[in-house]
Amino acid sequence: MYSKMALNNVKKSFKDYTIYFLTLTFAVCIFYSFNSIDSQSVVADMSKGQSEYVKVMGNMISVISVGVSVILGGLIIYATNFLINRRKKEFGIYMVLGMGKRKMSQILFLETLYIGIISLIAGLLLGMLFAQVLSIFTAKLFAVQMTKYSFVISNSAILKTILYFGIMYLLVMLFNVIIVSRYKLIDLLCASKKNEKVKVRNPYLSSFILIVSLIILGYAYYLVNKVGLNFNDFRFKVSLVFGVLGTALFFYGFSSVMFFILQKNKNVYLNGLNIFSIRQISSKFNTNFISMTIICLMLFVTIGTLSTGLVIKNSAESSLVNQTPFDASMQISNIKDTKVPVLDALKELNYNLEDNSNYVLLRQYENDMSTKDLLEKYATANDEKQTLDMRVFEKTNMLKLSEYNSMKKLKGESIIDLKDDEVLVSSDYEPLKGILKKFIEKENSIKIGNKEFKIKEKKILTEGISTSRVSLFNLIVPDNVVDGLKVSEEMLNLNFSGNNKEEAKRQLTDILTGFMFDNNEYKNLNYVIYGQTREMAYEASRGISTIALFIAVYIGIVLLLSSAAVLALQQLSQCNESIERYKSLRKIGATKKMINKSIFTQVITFFMLPLAVALIHSYVGINVVNSYMMSIGGGDQLKSILVTALIMFIVYGGYLYATYIAYKSVVNNENA
Incomplete structure (x- = not known):
């Protein structure tokens, strides 16, 4: 009996449940689709390195989903409380007819269960479709050619979604029981008579x-x-x-x-x-100024995460052209006191370097002279001072002219000449750009030891000196200057050659990938090789930036959905509290058109004011983030802003319109 009554109540009150149902459905859809990303068919077409980044992204999304479920759980409780408040008079009639609070709780329990099951099924079906779109989007972000597409359903994501939302619904049901147990008959029957002051x-x-x-x-x-x-x-x-x-x-x-x-x-x-x-x-x-504050801050985080996530994606990849001058670069980190040269390490790993590539060794020599002391007086901005506080600038790295010219020849570029008293400054590190520009303008020479060296050509060399490795600060000096200095780093730069180029690239990629992702095969060695091929550098950049983008979009959409849903439910709740006022307006001659215009004014004000303040906050925040992004190569800000605006328009605008229609429907039906 009560089961049938609960089902009929859901059918009868479907208009009241529409926003609640759609919110739950979209929440389930987003939750499933993002948690299924590492199970999609695109992963089969990825390289080992790319699939590792997808695996990392899946693990991070899984952790973040715990926090997301808490946010969505709070949203569901808020929405359920709104629905209960709308039906106080109905519950009062039940009590007058002799129904106990326990039976009322049972009906409410079943109603919540039914709407939960319906939204869960609808959300999973929608999520399975959206996951395929995400799969194609992922392939594009990783620049993967999908050789074969197949519709994939992630059983693990389904189980995780059912588990998380099952726990949420259970908490909501307990919440409903507690709420109903506190009701008094007089409050229920007079609920519609009470007006907010x-x-x-x-x-x-x-x-x-x-x-x-x-x-x-x-x-x-x-x-x-x-x-x-x-x-x-x-x-x-x-x-x-x-x-x-x-x-x-x-x-x-x-x-x-x-x-x-x-x-x-x-x-x-x-x-x-x-x-x-x-x-x-x-x-x-x-x-409601507190809830408006929370909604505004949630919208600020939404806009910030969506727009900066896209900027990070664009910025990370735009700087790679200068940072990948060679087919591959690598260096070695020795464990304990062993010192294995990088050439010997590759021979031990059976990699034929001589027959498959042209290569040069480029060494950085460490001088006790402090780079920080050299540049400090030109670091006027706070972020410039923080840059020079990095430990790497406690000493100064130098490059031997002959080795630097060998690197230039490998790149197919002209060599440079230096006199015995000349040096050149090299750096492709953007945060140092402003400091070095002022330094070059003001200084004509650098004192190394007891000797003054002229700065040749008064310019900064910004070329990359190895693949996917930023050159922070180097002085290019005559060979005799580095005599007796300690070698801080030894880099091997190579370009593949010969008829076996592709196989040589594959072998080297396997070796470098094995070290990068802790392959058990290399755990017993006394050294670790750090390096990347040009393709690996692009994969790493795409992998890291895609992880940042997906997490930003995931968090941003959830917060946007929550903000819009809370605003919608808040407006509809206050609509019920003001019904008597709208009835009074009709009695004194207000037309339906005038009332609808008033409703629209109220709804759009409540949606647009917190959004307007959030946009001002976002403008300041995004400018700060973009200043930082410029240090790693900049990005397409206009594109990120347009995409964010589109998402906001679809989700936020959709909820605004749905709220206006629902608000208008309630008022007009009550006044009919």
């Missing part, structure tokens, strides 16, 4: 709080622009705290101030139903 705060106090909030936010923006993305800097943490506090105070004071200003403008205030609309908006903001 219209709260309008003192305009002068609100104005003061609004001004304080703008000052706090301005100072937060100043701090974050000053320190950049230095998470360890105390000022960065202060900027975050001030940002949250300033946002909360802004929403606390804004509505009352705007109400006061609009009230003074009689042409606006007395036009149509503006008196009603403005008081409704002001009252709701005064009541």
Whole structure:
């Protein structure tokens, strides 16, 4: 009996459940599709290195999914509470007819179970389709040619989705039982008679709080622009705290101030139903300023993660052209006290270097002279000073002219000449770019030991000196200058040659991949080879940037979905509390068109104001991130902004429209 009643209630109240159902369905879809990414058919067409990055991405998404499930669980509880509040009168009638709270809890339990099962099945089916789109998207990001496409269903992702959402639904059901057990009959029967009080705060106090909030936010923006993305800097943490506090105070004071200003403008205030609309908006903001703050911050994180995720993807790959001048580069790290040259290591691994490549050895010699002391007075900005604080700049690396010229010949470039008292400065490290530019403009020479060396040509050499390895700072010096200096690093650069080029590349790739991903075959050796082929460098860049992009999109969409759903449910909940007011408007002659216009004004204000503040926060935040991104090669900012705007328009705009339609439907049906 109760099972049938619960099923009929779900059918009867389907309009009330629409936003709830769609939110659950989309949540399940997103959860399944991202957790199934490492099981898709595209993985079969990937190289070993690419598949390893996908595996890492799958593990990271699996960990993040725990936090995502907590967010979605809170959203489901919030949505369920909204649905219960809409049906208080119905539950009151049940109690009048003699139904106990236990039976009511049972009905609510079954309703939640039914809607959960329906949304879970619908979400999984939709997720299976969306996962195929993600699979194709992944192939494009990794530049993989899919030789054979097959529709793949991930059993592990299905089980994980059922487990996580099953736990969430169970908690929701327990929550429902607790809520129903606290109901009193008089409160249920009179629920529709209770109206939320219209709260309008003192305009002068609100104005003061609004001004304080703008000052706090301005100072937060100043701090974050000053320190950049230095998470360890105390000022960065202060900027975050001030940002949250300033946002909360802004929403606390804004509505009352705007109400006061609009009230003074009689042409606006007395036009149509503006008196009603403005008081409704002001009252709701005064009541819900904390939730508005949370939603605004969630939207800020959403916009930030989506847009910067795309910028990271573009930036990481744009810098690779200069950083991959050779077919492969590698160096060796010796374990314990053994010192195995890289050439001997490759022979031990049975790799035929002589017959399959042209190669050169490029050594970095370590001089006790401090690079930091050399450049410190030209580091004026805070981020420049932080760059020079890196341990690597405690000494200075030098390149022998003859070895440097051998490297130039391998690249097919002209060699350079240096006199005995000349040096050249080499660096392709973007954070040093501004410092070195000022240094070159002001200085004509560098003192090494007791001798002054002229800086030849007064320019910085920014070419890459090995594949996928940034040259931080090197002085190119005559050969005799490095006599007696310690070799800090030895790099082997090579270009494949001969008739066996592809097989040689495959063999070297297997060796380097084995060391990179801790292959058991090499664990007993006394050394580790670090290096990449040009293809591996691109794979690594695509792998790391794709991981960052997928995680950003995953978190961003979940937060966006949660923000939009909470706003929608909040508006519909407050709609029920204001039904009596809309009935009064109809009685005094307000037309349906006027009421619909008032509803639209309220809904769009509640959706757009937190979004507008989030966009201002995002503008500041994205500029800070982009300043950092420029240090690794820049990126296509316009493309990332357009993609983020499209996602926001589809999801956020869709919820705004659905909320307006649902709000209008409730009011019109009650007034019919």
